Amino acid sequence: MMNKYNIEDISQQISEKGFVKIENIYDFSEYRFLNHTKKKGLLSYPINLKQKFIKLLKLDLQKIFQSNKLIKLSDELAFDKICNLYFKKKSQLRMIDSYYSEKSESPIIDWHNDLALPPRLMQKKYNNQMKYIKNTLTNTSGPARGLKFFIYLSDVQINNGSLAIIPYSHQVVQTCSYLMLEKKIPICPFWSLKEFRDMLKNNETKKMMAEKLGKEKLELFISQSEFINHKQADTNDFDIEMKKGGVIIFDELCFHRGSAPQKNSRLVLRYLFKKKN
Numbered sequence: 001m002m003n004k005y006n007i008e009d010i011s012q013q014i015s016e017k018g019f020v021k022i023e024n025i026y027d028f029s030e031y032r033f034l035n036h037t038k039k040k041g042l043l044s045y046p047i048n049l050k051q052k053f054i055k056l057l058k059l060d061l062q063k064i065f066q067s068n069k070l071i072k073l074s075d076e077l078a079f080d081k082i083c084n085l086y087f088k089k090k091s092q093l094r095m096i097d098s099y100y101s102e103k104s105e106s107p108i109i110d111w112h113n114d115l116a117l118p119p120r121l122m123q124k125k126y127n128n129q130m131k132y133i134k135n136t137l138t139n140t141s142g143p144a145r146g147l148k149f150f151i152y153l154s155d156v157q158i159n160n161g162s163l164a165i166i167p168y169s170h171q172v173v174q175t176c177s178y179l180m181l182e183k184k185i186p187i188c189p190f191w192s193l194k195e196f197r198d199m200l201k202n203n204e205t206k207k208m209m210a211e212k213l214g215k216e217k218l219e220l221f222i223s224q225s226e227f228i229n230h231k232q233a234d235t236n237d238f239d240i241e242m243k244k245g246g247v248i249i250f251d252e253l254c255f256h257r258g259s260a261p262q263k264n265s266r267l268v269l270r271y272l273f274k275k276k277n
């Protein structure tokens, strides 16, 4: 059964810390079809008319039916309303997929944030980089800031598929993006935590960041992310353990990573909502 939760509260918590964890939001026993991904890794569901039409042409009616069921579920769980409140703007569902990871010793993904300027754009023209940063912040077109909803369909623990998020880091990345947009600091890639920390080695950049974000918040981030310079370049300090049926909602600008599913495979149902154009 779904927990009743207060969406104002949830939106407030994400604004402050960058994420929220809610246990036991739904009983997924009726959603056995999601386990099909075990053979396929990542499985996307059609969410708009065009995508559904393509499935129709392929006579994959089952996928359309399953997708409708998942969309209805996100309505029941008020994911769109949480996003509307968070961005104070109308939001839009942009992606549903289920993500299966085999048992492994390697991390699912290393420390990064989802929307920062990727290295591939650094080779292109300056204008494209600016456009990317602008879109991230203002959503004029293309990539824009959103909220991710990770629903766990298997239990995760530290060193076993857990997601880790550095609290308050969304504010740091946002500030940095604005400073680049305002041309107050040089543009450089900052997708990975390592790149982001390297950027802060520039004293002028650090000074501008401290002014805009606040010295205390910047210092907190610097100490929280110090681990990336150590030998292992990882920490368990920010891991979020979760039982099947719980959700983590987070701002894509947060620095996060997925730990190695060392003991058992991991299955996650993911929704992405973004600010509407």
Ligand SMILES: [Fe+2]
Residues within 6 Å of the ligand: 112, 113, 114, 256
């Ligand atoms: Fe990510």
